[in-house]
Amino acid sequence: AQTVTQSQPEMSVQEAETVTLSCTYDTSESNYYLFWYKQPPSRQMILVIRQEAYKQQNATENRFSVNFQKAAKSFSLKISDSQLGDTAMYFCAFMKGQAGTALIFGKGTTLSVSS
């Protein structure tokens, strides 16, 4: 069975700083996807970034980037130039590559950005 672990329940950062959220996972699968979702106080789940396991290049989306270490089964999220709107719960999630599979979520990290 797959598991996803987020070891930081809460983090705080000042505006314009850089912060890294940690995520590790356990799987014996070779074909899978990894995601970071953001959940602001509105509770809407918003996709931040995705990574295919077969791609060696780390995914980036504007101020968001990941450090994907496949051998170490690590998938951290780096947020550069933090903004107040980044305040949210962040979930790391794993999905097998086959059809009809679900997301397996970590327990989340609450990020607070202050001015």
Add this chain to the structure above:
Amino acid sequence: NAGVTQTPKFQVLKTGQSMTLQCAQDMNHEYMSWYRQDPGMGLRLIHYSVGAGITDQGEVPNGYNVSRSTTEDFPLRLLSAAPSQTSVYFCASSYLRQGIRYEQYFGPGTRLTVT
């Protein structure tokens, strides 16, 4: 496109009552799923469907029933509500194209309280 819609947004039930949470998507996604979110637990899969007429259980299926008569709709039924079912419920949909599994799109959630 409206994306994934859920109704109602909020609901209060008494123990033993039954109800149906509605979920619909207009993106022609073949895969749909229901998750529940509890504090400190992340999101956990209740039931999922890979197409009309096909459903299967997730991690926490007890007390819930689903059906999928059309591609667009995937209702979740609570058979006899219990306080342990107090949670936020999310519906999500996804699709597979040319062997690539794309990310899940989430509805806005339903906050359910069982007294």
